Amino acid sequence: ILNVEQSPQSLHVQEGDSTNFTCSFPSSNFYALHWYRWETAKSPEALFVMTLNGDEKKKGRISATLNTKEGYSYLYIKGSQPEDSATYLCAFLSNDYKLSFGAGTTVTVRA
């Protein structure tokens, strides 16, 4: 069982504010790090797949960074909007093709 931890478990953000949260994963046997967005009553949808140390990815107001040597990734939301409310999952892919998910960070954006 691979230890993938996300913090905080939940956070509340005022509309227009920016926020960020963390995914920690094992620094050995690294293959890739995935980020997914999961809205209530829907299925998880991919945001980013990151493979190289120092990778930075951006999709609209959401961006992510990756540090494989120390085993963490940050997800940033700039200028949060109510439609950003969701649970954000990270997943660590080890070199035996097992993708292990963290428990997620639930973001609630208040209008």
Next chain:
Amino acid sequence: NAGVTQTPKFQVLKTGQSMTLQCAQDMNHEYMSWYRQDPGMGLRLIHYSVGAGITDQGEVPNGYNVSRSTTEDFPLRLLSAAPSQTSVYFCASSFQKFYNSPLHFGNGTRLTVT
């Protein structure tokens, strides 16, 4: 393009009954997997397959069987359902063993075992 299709969407079983959750994808994905989602525990990998004829165990395989006879289908079998298997099950697939390709998820199956 249908993507990943799971059936049924809902199912109620009695303890000891057996059933098969179906998963099919039409994207010619090599990799397919089954996860269960329980409150506070995120998604946990049950079984996965990197291609037709190849399957392997994930984090929580006990009580579940899988097979992969075709690229398109990856059914999950519960041989003797137990209340601990009450959960939401997601099938997911990916191209190229997702080294640089994300998972595509089905809509989930909500299973209740009484």
